[in-house]
Amino acid sequence: MNHFYLTTTLPYVNGAAHVGHAIEFMRADMLARYHRGLGSQVFFNTGTDEHGQKIADKAIELKVSPQAYVDDMANGWKQFCADINMSYDFFSRTTDTKHEAIAQELWRRCDDNGYIYKKSYQSKYCVGCELQKTDSELVDGMCPDHPGKELELIDEENYFFAFSQFQERLLELYKNNPTFVVPDFRLQEITNFVAGGLQDFSISRLKEKMSWGVPVPGDDDQVMYVWFDALTNYISALGWGTEDQSQFDTFWDQGHTVQMCGKDNLRQQSAIWQAMLMAAGLPNTNQIFVEGHVVSGGQKMSKSIGNVIDPVAYVHYYGLDAVRYFVARHVHDVQDSDWTVERFHESYMASLVNGLGNLVNRVLNMADKYEVVLDVMPQTEPTDHLANFQFNAEMDRIWKLIGDCDQYITDEAPFKKAKDDLPAAQEDLRYLLGQLWIINESIAPIMPETYGKIRVAMELNKKPEEPLFPRLDFNADL
RNA sequence: CGCGGAGUAGAGAAAUGGUAUCUCGAGAGGCUCAUAACCUCUAGAAGUUGGUUCGAUUCCAACCUCCGCAACCA
Numbered sequence: 001m002n003h004f005y006l007t008t009t010l011p012y013v014n015g016a017a018h019v020g021h022a023i024e025f026m027r028a029d030m031l032a033r034y035h036r037g038l039g040s041q042v043f044f045n046t047g048t049d050e051h052g053q054k055i056a057d058k059a060i061e062l063k064v065s066p067q068a069y070v071d072d073m074a075n076g077w078k079q080f081c082a083d084i085n086m087s088y089d090f091f092s093r094t095t096d097t098k099h100e101a102i103a104q105e106l107w108r109r110c111d112d113n114g115y116i117y118k119k120s121y122q123s124k125y126c127v128g129c130e131l132q133k134t135d136s137e138l139v140d141g142m143c144p145d146h147p148g149k150e151l152e153l154i155d156e157e158n159y160f161f162a163f164s165q166f167q168e169r170l171l172e173l174y175k176n177n178p179t180f181v182v183p184d185f186r187l188q189e190i191t192n193f194v195a196g197g198l199q200d201f202s203i204s205r206l207k208e209k210m211s212w213g214v215p216v217p218g219d220d221d222q223v224m225y226v227w228f229d230a231l232t233n234y235i236s237a238l239g240w241g242t243e244d245q246s247q248f249d250t251f252w253d254q255g256h257t258v259q260m261c262g263k264d265n266l267r268q269q270s271a272i273w274q275a276m277l278m279a280a281g282l283p284n285t286n287q288i289f290v291e292g293h294v295v296s297g298g299q300k301m302s303k304s305i306g307n308v309i310d311p312v313a314y315v316h317y318y319g320l321d322a323v324r325y326f327v328a329r330h331v332h333d334v335q336d337s338d339w340t341v342e343r344f345h346e347s348y349m350a351s352l353v354n355g356l357g358n359l360v361n362r363v364l365n366m367a368d369k370y371e372v373v374l375d376v377m378p379q380t381e382p383t384d385h386l387a388n389f390q391f392n393a394e395m396d397r398i399w400k401l402i403g404d405c406d407q408y409i410t411d412e413a414p415f416k417k418a419k420d421d422l423p424a425a426q427e428d429l430r431y432l433l434g435q436l437w438i439i440n441e442s443i444a445p446i447m448p449e450t451y452g453k454i455r456v457a458m459e460l461n462k463k464p465e466e467p468l469f470p471r472l473d474f475n476a477d478l
Numbered sequence: 479c480g481c482g483g484a485g486u487a488g489a490g491a492a493a494u495g496g497u498a499u500c501u502c503g504a505g506a507g508g509c510u511c512a513u514a515a516c517c518u519c520u521a522g523a524a525g526u527u528g529g530u531u532c533g534a535u536u537c538c539a540a541c542c543u544c545c546g547c548a549a550c551c552a
Contacts, residue, residue, distance in 0.1 A: 009552065020552035054550085163549095189482045189547085196481080201549065227549090262552030263482090272549080291552065292483090295545080329501095330490070335483070336545065343490075343502085350502055354515055362512035369511080392491080396500080403501095406516055415511040467513050 003255030004035040007045040007234050009265055010092060012226075013073035014054050017080045019294050019339060020262060022311035026327045027291070027391060028260045029086050033445035034386040043251045045237040046081065047092025048074045052226035053205075056212035066212045070095055083312055085320055085448060092233040094214075098242070103224060103232040104217045105241035109280040111217075115165065116203070120157040159204040159216060161228070166275035170194045173274060173284055181270050182389055183334040186263065186290040190270045198271075203228040231273040234259065235282070257286045266290055289389050292336040309339050313478050321447040322348050322469065328446050329395035341478045348469070355402050356439075357469040360454055362409065363432045364463040370418055372426045373461055374433040380441045391446075398442045405435050433458070 008028045011021055025046065032044040050070040059069040074093055081088060092099060110116050174180055174191045181187035204222040205213060213223030235241075238248040251257070261269050270288050277284050296309055314323045326344055329351070331337045367373070385394035409415075414428035437458065444451040450468060457464045 012551075015551095018552080022552090024552045052550095185483065192481060193548090199549080260552085263546070264551050266482095266547085267549065293546070293552070332491080338490080340489095346489085346502055353513065358512055358515050360512090362516080364512095366511050396491090399501080409511070410509075410517040413509085413511085416509095418511085463512080469513080471513060471515095 002035075002038075002040040003251050004040040004042045005045070005238070005251040005255050005257040006032050006035070006042065007237070007259050009259070009261045009269070010047045010049040010094065010230055010233055011077065012049045012052070012054070012230075013070055013077065014058055016076065017311065019309040019311045021080075022084060022323070023294065023327050023331055024260050024262065024291060025081065025086055026084055026324050029084070029088075030324070030328060030391070030445045031258070031260075031386060031389075032087055033448060037445055038382070041250075042089070043238065043247065043255075044087060044089045045092055045234070046086060046088045047090070047233060047237070048077050048094070049226065049230040049233070050074065050093060050095040051213045051224075051229055053210050053212070056210065059212075067095065080312070083315055083320070084323075087448075090237045092237045094230055094233055099233060099236040100214045100229075102236035102239075102241045103214045103229045106232050106235075106276070106280050107224065107228070108217050109241075110161070110276065113279055113281065115162040115279040116159050117162065118157055119160050156206050156209075158202040158206075159219075159222060160200045161203045161276070161279070163200050163272065163275055164198045166278055167194055167198050169278055170198075170271055170274060177286075179287060180285075181266070181288050181290060183290065186266055186270075186334075190266055193267065194271055227268060227272065228276070231268065231276060234273070234285070240282075253283055259285055259288045260291070261288065262291050262293060264293075290334065292332060292334055294331065294337055294339050296339050310478070314344065317475055317478060318344070318348055318472065319449075319469070321450045322352055324447055325352060325395075328391045329399070330392075333390060333392050341474075341476060344478075345472075345474050348472070351399060352469040353467075353471055355399065356443075356450075357467055359402055359405055360436065360457065360468055361463045363405070363429070363436050364457055364461065366414060366418075366425075367429050367433055368462050370414070370422060370426050370429055372429040372433065374430065374437060374458065376434075378434040378438055380438050386445065394442075395446070398439060401435060401439050401442070405432055405439075408432065408435075 006028055008024055011017070017025075028044065028046070032042050036042050048070070050073070055070060056066050059066040062069060064072075070093075078091060081091070094100075094103075107116065171191065171194055174187055174194070178184070178187070181190060203225045204216050204219075205225055207213075207215070207221055207223050211223065213226065214229045216222040216224060235248060235252060238252055239245055240248040240252065259269050266288075269285075270290075274284050294309065311323060314326075326339075326347060330343065330347055331339065383394060383397060385391070385397065408428075409432070412428045414425040414432075417428065418425035436454070440451055440454045440458070453464060453468055
């Protein structure tokens with residue numbers, strides 16, 4: 001039995017889910033379903049990142065406690081996961097007491113091994129970014145991303161993580177594992193970054209200034225910086241550092257581990273987190289899949305331009321599987337992609353309404369009429385596109401099968417044969433039902449609801465009463 | 479010379495040192511099982527300038543444009 005561990009990045013809960021989250025989550029879900037379908041035992045983790053200055057500020061603004069605020073947000077994210085049919089096995093929350101204890105245990109382990117030290121320093125800190133800023137990053141003495149916000153001068157003792165000591169080991173990790181980061185150009189990017197030299201960084205904050213964090217073990221005056229805490233969730237989900245580490249042993253130590261993230265998270269996951277694992281004496285992640293970003297109309301999405309894509313609105317209008325289809329087929333695996341309502345509508349009509357939906361109807365209608373049932377299920381030939389994160393290629397393969405069926409129907413014209421040679425028509429339909437079966441098995445991890453509907457229709461041997469993908473008007477308001 | 483990515487028909491992608499492929503869209507024809515669906519055909523493309531080569535979209539160099547990152551973000 002193979003064991004496969006998969007995790008999304010935990011979104012920071014200072015806002016609602018946007019299309020980037022939807023893409024990462026949906027793809028992770030496709031992989032989880034794919035690997036389950038291959039017979040692997042899968043542990044699929046997702047959740048929410050709930051500590052830090054921005055969240056504390058937001059709670060004050062809303063006049064609620066931080067815990068009440070993150071509870072509310074976490075529920076929103078769980079709803080989002082339900083909306084997009086996430087088959088997760090565990091929902092991590094970084095304010096969970098078990099997670100906090102594990103984050104402390106990881107801290108202790110890094111500390112015991114000599115990779116955490118205390119240092120006093122002064123720095124400029126942007127509350128908007130929740131980051132210290134170097135002078136080179138500032139524009140006119142202000143943070144370029146938050147020009148309205150005054151920078152705070154921080155003069156304090158913090159704990160530092162000895163990141164710089166991991167340069168050689170990280171480079172070894174990258175060199176020895178050519179698919180550690182997928183795609184390869186991101187591996188190149190992180191290699192260049194690490195080769196350029198690493199600086200130790202602060203991993204704690206004074207509690208009196210920022211209390212919304214995990215307490216630093218053995219120091220009541222400090223809490224952990226949100227990154228140290230959040231990254232730990234990848235193993236806290238598996239119960240590492242608790243009495244029962246069996247899932248950690250099974251999935252992290254002995255299984256294959258995959259983390260999904262956007263390109264903005266490359267450093268955190270492929271360098272910082274790996275160094276943390278090394279510092280604690282734990283095995284590294286096996287693979288990190290790094291996605292591109294989505295732009296709309298050629299521009300970065302922003303509320304002021306009004307080109308923000310709301311994935312849930314698409315789900316409501318076109319249906320969940322239409323969105324999952326678009327994500328798998330038309331959002332580029334690793335490059336940035338343009339997502340417009342025009343493109344979405346086009347591909348919905350062409351490939352789902354006129355493609356898959358129509359094919360199901362014409363095949364099952366004839367099968368019904370000519371009384372052909374599929375008695376022998378054909379063997380599906382497994383492909384490894386999804387194992388290699390090639391969503392686009394897998395979808396093209398499946399839609400080629402759909403096109404081939406349409407072609408076959410035109411060429412063989414069973415609807416004509418049926419008039420004077422029924423057995424010949426029935427033979428054609430047996431083949432078509434077999435192909436439809438293969439197509440349906442192939443889309444199962446991508447479009448699980450549609451898979452179920454086609455499965456039922458094939459069992460009844462009747463075309464679905466409701467169209468799988470109804471013909472819809474173009475809706476520019478999405 | 480901070481790092482990385484991308485420039486291929488109207489749109490999105492792919493492959494390739496030798497006829498540039500696919501999907502969508504457009505135009506024409508065909509078909510009638512099907513959700514006015516399906517099939518065929520047609521038109522339509524390599525950022526610029528050099529270099530290597532018998533031959534370059536592909537390899538090399540320079541340049542231009544766009545995007546992202548630059549210790550917040552999927």
